[in-house]
Ligand SMILES: *[C@@H]1O[C@H](CO)[C@@H](O)[C@H](O)[C@H]1NC(C)=O
C-alpha cells in the first residue's frame with residue numbers, strides 16, 4: 001500500500017517534470033526577444049558573409065537577441081518593441097568567438113542594420129594575395145545615424161583606400177584602422193567627423209600629408225597615424241586639436257619643422273614623432289607642455305642644441321628621448337631639474353662638454369643614455385647611482401670621457417677610469 005502510494009507520487013512527479021519541460025521547449029520556440037523578421041534575416045546573412053556558408057544562423061540561433069545569442073553580437077530593444085542588432089565583434093577575442101572564413105567579404109546586407117553602433121573586425125581578412133578585400137565605397141551614409149565605433153584591426157588582406165563616404169559617419173567617436181593593408185591618402189573627409197575622440201590609422205601604407213582639416217577634430221583625444229609613409233610637413237592646424245592627449249606620428253617620412261602651434265596643446269601627455277625626417281631644431285621656447293609625460297623625438301635630423309629650452313618647466317615629463325637628432329652643444333644644468341624624469345636618452349648626437357653630477361640627484365631617474373656623443377670631463381656619480389641605473393646607464397663611445405674611480409665594483413661600461 002505504502003509502495004503503491006509512493007509510486008503514484010513518483011508518477012505524478014514525472015508528469016510534472018514532463019509538463020515543465022514541455023513548457024520550456026514551447027517557450028523556446030517563440031523568441032523571448034522578438035526581432036523584426038527582416039532584421040533577423042539580415043543579421044544571419046551578414047554573419048554568414050563573414051564566417052562562411054557553413055554557418056546556418058536560423059538553425060543555430062533561432063532567437064539571436066534572446067536565449068540563443070550569437071557570440072560577438074549584441075542587441076537592444078527599441079521603441080517599436082523589437083530588438084535590433086547594435087554591435088558586431090568578430091575575430092579571435094575569446095575562445096568561442098566567431099572568426100572570419102578565408103573568403104570573407106563585406107556583406108552588402110551590413111548596411112541594412114540601421115541601429116548598428118559598433119562594428120569590429122579583427123584578423124578577418126588575412127591574405128592580400130588570396131583574398132584581397134576592399135572597404136565598400138558607398139552605403140556608409142546608411143549607418144550615419146547609428147555607427148559610433150568602427151574598428152578594423154590586424155587585417156593584412158584589407159586593401160585599397162579609405163572610402164570618402166566615411167565622412168558621412170557623423171556619430172563616429174572611434175575610428176580604429178590598425179594594422180591593415182590600406183593604401184592611399186588619409187582622406188580629408190575624416191575631418192568632418194567632429195565627434196571623434198579616437199583616430200588610429202597606424203600600421204598601414206598611407207601616403208601624403210596629414211590633411212589640414214583634421215584640425216577640426218576638436219574633441220579628439222588620441223591621434224595615432226604611426227607606421228605609415230606619411231610625408232610633407234605637419235599642418236599648423238594640428239594646434240586646434242584642443243583636447244588631444246596623445247599624438248603619435250612616429251615612423252613616417254614627415255619633413256619640415258614641427259609646427260609651433262603644437263605648443264598650444266595644453267593637455268598633451270604623449271608626443272611621439274620619432275623616426276621621421278623632421279628638421280628645424282627643438283621648438284622655439286614658446287611651449288608650455290605642462291602635462292607632457294612622454295616626449296619622443298628620436299631619429300630625426302632635427303639639429304640644434306638643448307640650451308634654448310626651459311627644461312625646468314617640464315615638471316611632468318617622465319620619458320625624454322632625444323636620441324640621434326643631431327644635437328650639438330652641451331647638456332644644460334636645467335635638464336637635472338625635471339623631477340619626474342625616469343628615462344633620458346641623449347645618445348647618438350654630437351653633444352660635448354661635461355655631465356652635471358646633479359644627474360645623480362634626480363629623484364626618479366632610472367635610465368640615462370648618453371653614449372655616442374663627444375662628451376668630455378669626469379663622470380662624478382656616486383656608487384649608488386651606478387647601482388640604481390645598472391645596465392640602463394650607457395656612456396660608451398665618448399672618447400674623451402672618464403669616470404672617477406669609486407671603491408666598489410660598479411663601473412660604467414665602455415668608459416675608462418680617469419687617470
Ligand atoms: C538553414 O537551416 C534551415 C532549417 O534547417 C533550412 O531550412 C535552411 O535552408 C538552411 N539555410 C542554409 C543557408 O543552409
Ligand SMILES: *[C@@H]1O[C@H](CO)[C@@H](O)[C@H](O)[C@H]1NC(C)=O
Nearest residue numbers: 218219241242243244266267
Ligand atoms: C584639459 O584637461 C582638463 C583636465 O582634465 C579638462 O578639464 C579640460 O577640459 C581639457 N581641455 C580641453 C580643451 O579638452
Ligand SMILES: *[C@@H]1O[C@H](CO)[C@@H](O)[C@H](O)[C@H]1NC(C)=O
Nearest residue numbers: 299323324345347348371372
Ligand atoms: C646609436 O648608434 C649605434 C651605432 O651606430 C647603434 O648601434 C645604436 O642602435 C644607436 N642607438 C640608438 C638609440 O639609436
Ligand SMILES: *[C@@H]1O[C@H](CO)[C@@H](O)[C@H](O)[C@H]1NC(C)=O
Nearest residue numbers: 350352353373374375376400
Ligand atoms: C670632440 O671634442 C674635442 C674637444 O674636446 C674635439 O677636439 C674633437 O674634434 C671633437 N670630435 C668630434 C667628432 O666632434
Ligand SMILES: *[C@@H]1O[C@H](CO)[C@@H](O)[C@H](O)[C@H]1NC(C)=O
Nearest residue numbers: 357360378379380381382404
Ligand atoms: C665629485 O663630487 C663631489 C660632491 O658630490 C665633490 O665633493 C668632489 O670634489 C667632486 N670631484 C671632482 C673630481 O669633481
